[in-house]
Amino acid sequence: MATLKNDVLAALAEVASPDGVALPATGKLSDIVASDDGKVFFSITVDAGAVKQWEAARARAETAIRALPGVKSVLVALTAERTGGAAPPQRRPQGPASGPRAGTAPGAPSAPSPAGIPGVGAIIAVASGKGGVGKSTTAVNLALGLRDLGLKVGILDADIYGPSMPKLLAIREKPQTIGGNRLKPIERHGMPVMSIGFLIEEETPMIWRGPMVMSALTQMLREVEWGALDVMVVDMPPGTGDAQLTMAQQVPLKGAVIVSTPQDLALIDARRGIAMFRRVNVPVLGIVENMSTFICPHCGTRSDIFGHGGARREAERLGVPFLGEVPLDIAIREKSDAGLPVVATAPDSPLAQCYRDIAARVRDGLQVASRPAPKIVIEA
Ligand SMILES: Nc1ncnc2c1ncn2[C@@H]1O[C@H](COP(=O)(O)OP(=O)(O)OP(=O)(O)O)[C@@H](O)[C@H]1O
Numbered sequence: 354m355a356t357l358k359n360d361v362l363a364a365l366a367e368v369a370s371p372d373g374v375a376l377p378a379t380g381k382l383s384d385i386v387a388s389d390d391g392k393v394f395f396s397i398t399v400d401a402g403a404v405k406q407w408e409a410a411r412a413r414a415e416t417a418i419r420a421l422p423g424v425k426s427v428l429v430a431l432t433a434e435r436t437g438g439a440a441p442p443q444r445r446p447q448g449p450a451s452g453p454r455a456g457t458a459p460g461a462p463s464a465p466s467p468a469g470i471p472g473v474g475a476i477i478a479v480a481s482g483k484g485g486v487g488k489s490t491t492a493v494n495l496a497l498g499l500r501d502l503g504l505k506v507g508i509l510d511a512d513i514y515g516p517s518m519p520k521l522l523a524i525r526e527k528p529q530t531i532g533g534n535r536l537k538p539i540e541r542h543g544m545p546v547m548s549i550g551f552l553i554e555e556e557t558p559m560i561w562r563g564p565m566v567m568s569a570l571t572q573m574l575r576e577v578e579w580g581a582l583d584v585m586v587v588d589m590p591p592g593t594g595d596a597q598l599t600m601a602q603q604v605p606l607k608g609a610v611i612v613s614t615p616q617d618l619a620l621i622d623a624r625r626g627i628a629m630f631r632r633v634n635v636p637v638l639g640i641v642e643n644m645s646t647f648i649c650p651h652c653g654t655r656s657d658i659f660g661h662g663g664a665r666r667e668a669e670r671l672g673v674p675f676l677g678e679v680p681l682d683i684a685i686r687e688k689s690d691a692g693l694p695v696v697a698t699a700p701d702s703p704l705a706q707c708y709r710d711i712a713a714r715v716r717d718g719l720q721v722a723s724r725p726a727p728k729i730v731i732e733a
C-alpha cells in the first residue's frame with residue numbers, strides 16, 4: 354500500500370544511522386515492501402565489519418515502524434556485504450559431522466561457503482525439484498528420527514514462500530525475543546523450530562524480492578538462539594530456481610536429502626535438484642522415495658500408484674545413496690494435517706520405523722560427507 358510505504362519512509366527519516374544520517378538517505382535500504390495487511394519488510398545492507406554498529410539502528414527502525422498505525426508485523430534485516438579482498442577464513446561448524454566439503458565441481462560458482470552457525474554441528478537440507486512430493490513431511494519425521502537416534506536436532510523452515518512448520522507441528526505461538534534482538538525458537542518434541550510462518554499471519558501469499566530472501570534466511574539462521582545442536586534439518590522450498598540456489602549458497606549446508614515420488618516426472622526434477630546442490634558443492638546424502646507404494650487398508654492389496662522403485666534406480670544411476678522408501682499412507686497425511694507427525698505420535702508403527710531407518714542412513718552419510726566425496730556424474 355503506497356500510503357503505508359510512505360508512512361514507513363517518514364518514520365525511518367527520524368531514525369539515524371551510526372553516522373548520524375537519516376536511514377533513507379544512507380542508500381543502504383532495500384526496496385520497502387509494505388503489504389495491504391500491514392506487513393513491512395526490508396533489509397539494510399552494510400559492510401561486514403560494521404554490522405555491530407548498525408544493530409541498534411536496525412532495532413530502532415523496527416520499533417519506529419511497529420508504532421505506526423496499521424502495522425501488524427515488521428522484519429528489518431541487516432545483511433552484510435563483503436566488498437573485494439580475500440574473504441577471511443571460514444570457521445567450519447564444530448560437531449560430529451564437521452570436515453571439508455566435497456571437491457569443487459567444474460563450473461561451480463566461486464562464492465565463499467557461508468560461515469557455520471556457532472554450536473550447530475551439521476546443517477542438512479531436505480529438498481526436491483518438484484513441489485508437493487512430501488519434503489516438509491519428510492523433514493519433520495527425519496528430524497524426529499535423528500532425535501530418536503540420540504542426536505540434538507533443530508528444524509529450520511526455509512520455505513519462506515509457503516511455510517509448513519506451523520501446521521505440521523501445530524505451532525500457533527509467536528517466538529519470544531531475547532535481549533531485544535534475538536529470537537527464541539519454539540520447542541516441539543524436544544526440538545527447537547523456527548519458521549517465518551511464526552512471525553507472519555497464515556494464508557498470506559508472500560512476495561519476496563532477492564535480497565529479502567537472503568535477509569529473512571540469515572535472520573532465522575543467525576539471530577535465533579538455536580543452542581547446541583548436532584543436526585539442523587532445513588525444509589527447503591520446492592524448485593531449483595535462483596531462489597533455491599541462493600538459499601543453498603547462503604546456508605552452510607553439510608549435505609542434502611532429495612525427496613522424490615517414484616514417477617519419471619518427479620525423478621527428472623529430483624535430478625535437477627541433485628545437479629543444483631552439486632553446483633554449490635553440497636554433498637547429496639541420498640534420495641528418499643516418498644509415496645512409494647500403497648497398501649489398501651481394507652483389503653491389503655498393494656498398488657503402486659506412482660510406480661515403485663524409480664528413486665532407487667535413479668539413485669543407483671547417479672551414484673548417490675538410496676535412503677529408503679516411505680509408503681503412501683493415509684495415516685501420514687492425516688497426522689501431518691493434525692500437526693502430529695508419525696514418528697512422535699505413533700513411534701511403534703512401521704511408518705515411524707521407515708523414517709528412523711532413513712534417519713540412520715542420513716546420520717551415517719553425514720560422517721561420510723565429512724570426508725571428500727567421490728565425484729558424481731550428473732547427466733542433464
Ligand atoms: N507418504 C505419504 N503418504 C501420504 N500422504 C503424504 C505422504 N507424504 C506426504 N503426504 C501428504 O502430501 C501432501 C504434501 O506433502 P508436503 O507438504 O510434505 O510436501 P512438500 O514437498 O513439502 O510440498 P511443497 O512443495 O508445497 O513444500 C501433504 O498433505 C502431506 O500430508
Ligand SMILES: [Mg+2]
Pocket residue numbers: 488489490512517588589590
Ligand atoms: Mg513443503
